[in-house]
Amino acid sequence: MSVARKFVTLLVLVLAIVVVGCKANHPVNCEYAPGMNVNTTVCCDYVSRQFSSYWASGEFYLTSYLASLKEWNCKQFDKECQQRTFAYTRFSGLVYDRFCGDNVLVEQCSAEVIGATLAQNSSLSRTWQNAVNGLDATKLSDDQLRSPCLQIAMYERDSGGFSHYHEVIQPFTPFCSFVWCGFDEKLVKEGRVSVWTCLPQSCRSSIIVMMVFSVLLAIAIIVANATVLSALGKYPRIRHNQAIYRFSLALADIVVGLIVFPTFVSSLYMQFHGSHELGKLRNVTGVVVNGSLVPQQFAVRDPSGQFSNRVPRQYRNFVGFFTVLSLSVSIYTLVAAGIDRCVALSFPARYRKTSKVPIGLIANICIWILSVIFAVLPFAVDLLGYTLVASILVSSSGPTVLILYIIIFVIPLILMWTVTIASYVISRKYVISWRRYSVGDDPTNGQGASESQLARTFGIMVGVFSLSLVPSIIVLICGATLSTIYYNRPNELIQESAVAYTSTEIVVIFILMCNSLWNCFIYSVRDRDFRAACKEMYGNAGAMVGLKCWQVEEVERTNGVAMEGGNSDDNFPQTLASGVDKTVVDNAQTTTI
Known part of the structure; x- marks a missing residue:
């Protein structure tokens, strides 16, 4: 009985402390x-x-x-x-x-x-x-x-x-x-x-410039990635084993052009030009x-200037979902493409036997599902949410957002760098083996040169993405360590530091989202087949509207393989040493990035 009384007494004491604490923290009548x-x-x-x-x-x-x-x-x-x-x-x-x-x-x-x-x-x-x-x-x-x-x-x-x-x-x-x-x-x-x-007029001008720049980038990204999607859909000759990764990247990037950049304009308008009530x-x-x-x-x-009144939660959730989705798909697709390429070069025979199974398709479906989960987490987790960053980009926020950023960006970024280095090392070994056993006047041509070219292309893609993402990570780290930019600490806040940080955020946001534009140009410079397909596609489109365009020629497949993506057996030397059989080489031929 005494134990029960002690328990009841302790429970009452705890409840009293909680009630007093709640009253102290949430006064009833302090309006x-x-x-x-x-x-x-x-x-x-x-x-x-x-x-x-x-x-x-x-x-x-x-x-x-x-x-x-x-x-x-x-x-x-x-x-x-x-x-x-x-x-x-x-x-x-x-x-x-x-x-x-x-x-x-x-x-x-x-x-x-x-x-x-x-x-x-x-x-x-x-x-x-x-x-x-x-x-x-x-x-x-x-x-x-x-x-x-x-x-x-x-x-x-x-x-x-x-x-x-x-x-x-x-x-x-x-x-x-x-x-x-x-x-x-x-x-x-x-x-x-x-x-x-x-x-003042100077601030108005800077906002107008940002809105115009956002519109132009949205148009450029839509055109570039629509070109990639159309070329992949229309021309089978550029659909090699890793074309599915290009398709996934282009699909994620076109979301940036269709939704993310246009909402930069709408977010700026709501924040600065929308009338208050x-x-x-x-x-x-x-x-x-x-x-x-x-x-x-x-x-x-009641005050009516709250952030939630100017930028509704439904809007933030909608834009934030597609922003996180596109970024997550991009970085995880590059990781998956690098792993796929390492496996293809390390275990060519086994990879060839399983190549009939759409491994790339399965991997990309999993990536999109995982990215959707990341994008909806702020809806389901109370400690997460979506907010505006630097008045334009809707991004995840909350006490646990750092953990989410590490999972979405930091870990896959490190993994992507690791896979890129491994892919380059493996491809170099493959090139050395090819040169050793190939027969011909110029053993540097053919498959060995193609593999070297593929490694450089994949490295360029990863390098461009890293250059786009790393500044954002640096800014996030600085934001977590600088006490003079926290608005909820007004005694420590320095206006010049806060303005400089917000302005830097704007710059790195544009750098990050512009990554959606570059892949199309990388393909055009590095892939002769893709460049010819785009030339033919736009030439045909121009002819349909009566414009005299450049003359279209089919891709010539002469001595050796194209810079990227050839699949014909005619691309191989007629004599192969015993160390490199034709099956292995033919399989590696299909590992274009």
């Missing part, structure tokens, strides 16, 4: 409304931690944050006024001046605000309060709306302020400093408020400070 009483002992610390953690998402307003700390007489208010932690822009600096400094705001902005008001109504008196109350925000030009003084003046109006004011916060602008500004609710209702409203206005029950204990209703408007 701010002018004049509403709260438990300042708990709420001052809670609001300060919440704003420091989530300010960059636009979930909280600096004006409401400082107003609440000031009205509640929080010790954090004096600390904020001294450190001015979030004074990243002229506007946010003026917000500190408004709440912390005596007449500092009036001294800095009175001339501009009074001048703008008199331009609208010259009969008003030249005083600060009359100027801000007489200012009609809806009559201001777009250039005037970018003025921080006029923005903070809208908050000062008797009819403005809390629940009638909207802040625009965007610290993830590539090649541009943080964006932070504020507007009267009337402008928001008219659809005139967005991040674009606050951006006012948050929901609701009533909160509370009591007046130093007043009656009878509960009253206080009007509170």
Whole structure:
């Protein structure tokens, strides 16, 4: 019995600790409304931690944050006024001046605000309060709306302020400093408020350039990979054993052109040009400070600048799925192609016996299934999700995302390098054996030269992919080690470092996704059969529309094999030494990358 009582007592104690902890971490009534009483002992610390953690998402307003700390007489208010932690822009600096400094705001902005008001109504008196109350925000030009003084003046109006004011916060602008500004609710209702409203012309130009560049790359990637898919489908002579890997790569790459790059444009538009909307206005029950204990209703408007409002979760999930899918398929296909080639050269006789089984097809089906699993993991795992990186690329995020990145990218990248080196070494041994036993005027021609060419081609493909991926891995590592770029640590955050990191992310993202463009050109340069097939295909297409194109000739198969992909027995020397039989050589002939 005593054991049971001890157990019950311990259970009650644990539950009490959990309840107290939950109350401490999640206060029930810490919402701010002018004049509403709260438990300042708990709420001052809670609001300060919440704003420091989530300010960059636009979930909280600096004006409401400082107003609440000031009205509640929080010790954090004096600390904020001294450190001015979030004074990243002229506007946010003026917000500190408004709440912390005596007449500092009036001294800095009175001339501009009074001048703008008199331009609208010259009969008003030249005083600060009359100027801000007489200012009609809806009559201001777009250039005037970018003025921080006029923005903070809208908050000062008797009819403005809390629940009638909207802040625009965007610290993830590539090649541009943080964006932070504020507007009267009337402008928001008219659809005139967005991040674009606050951006200087130089920042607007950089975003337009990125959007145009994304469109051009999308077109180029679609055309290049559609060429590969069409050539493989139309011309049997280039369908060797590893053509299935080329097909898989082209299919993954064309997804980048059809979905990923176009969504770069849509993501930039939603982030910077999409109009903001006012948050929901609701009533909160509370009591007046130093007043009656009878509960009253206080009007509170939810902030509407949150990241989730601008970029819906469904959109992030859709784009993120295809982004992770295409990248996963690309890297694992290269790994599988390298392993296939090593096996073909190491065990040619056994490989030839099993070549009738579509091993490459089975391998690629498994790769696509595995990649789909990787892509849907953020849907199923609570600790994962999809978010925007540098305002354009939707990628996996969450506390365990590093593990996912290691599985998807780091491990297969190391494996791909290992397979590439092994393939090159094996092919070199094969070339040496061929030269030793081949008979002819020039033993360097023929199959030996072809194998050497194949090794170089595969190495080029892996090298190009590595050059595209490695910068992203380096940036990820830097992001995990640099404390000055974390937005949830505002006391350590350095704006210049954060902007430089975001801009670098943009560059490496474009480098990474441009990998989808290069394979077609590698084939064209290294594969004579593929180049001839493309020439014939586009020549026929031009002839169909009445254009005079280049003359098409069939691929000549003369002395030795083509640079890549020949399958004819005529490509082999008539005499083979006993060390290399024709079956082995013929089998290796089919291992084109």
